[in-house]
Amino acid sequence: MEYPLVPKSTGKLLPGQYWAVPMANGRFACGRVLQLNTEEIPSKTRCFFGGLHNWTGDTTPTTDTIARCGFIAFGVMHIKAITTTGGAVLGERDLSLDEIKMPRMISSHGGAGTMLLDGSRHLRIATRDEWGTFPVIGCWGYNFITQVADRKLSDQHTIGEPSDAPESGLRPFSNGTSTFPTR
Numbered sequence: 001m002e003y004p005l006v007p008k009s010t011g012k013l014l015p016g017q018y019w020a021v022p023m024a025n026g027r028f029a030c031g032r033v034l035q036l037n038t039e040e041i042p043s044k045t046r047c048f049f050g051g052l053h054n055w056t057g058d059t060t061p062t063t064d065t066i067a068r069c070g071f072i073a074f075g076v077m078h079i080k081a082i083t084t085t086g087g088a089v090l091g092e093r094d095l096s097l098d099e100i101k102m103p104r105m106i107s108s109h110g111g112a113g114t115m116l117l118d119g120s121r122h123l124r125i126a127t128r129d130e131w132g133t134f135p136v137i138g139c140w141g142y143n144f145i146t147q148v149a150d151r152k153l154s155d156q157h158t159i160g161e162p163s164d165a166p167e168s169g170l171r172p173f174s175n176g177t178s179t180f181p182t183r
Contacts, residue, residue, distance in 0.1 A: 003090055008079070014036075022146065023146065028058075031051070031053070033089075038122075049076055105135050110128070116130060
């Protein structure tokens, strides 16, 4: 595949592809395609499950600079999350190189039919005990990834420096359309 790639659909997207997310402070964050065509993706030709890396840099991300960087947020995104922020997919790094595992999530806050998810893929019906113990998957607006990057990564000065990652005891927050970790 030739890069940069400006996607018009998910047809040429692959898990592991990444793009630059410009931040208000002039630095860059990095978005990543994680899953395609799963049960929780509403429009298979226009949406994908992606994540925001725990990474910032003075220049756009590369395959080497994002190596071993974890994620701070996940959500279902439209291809315009790429084209209206970074503009294009810059490259691909195989997810298995960094042993990236999909986050455990649930499909809703609870109730009949709530699914336990591996990223955006259905695993099974969630038990009542699991309601409220996993983040609820969210569908992000086109520019939401930049808002999360600005909020969570603005004070980060070193590439790959740890920040307020979900595993640090943050609770999931949902505003009805998006879910992301908060303090």
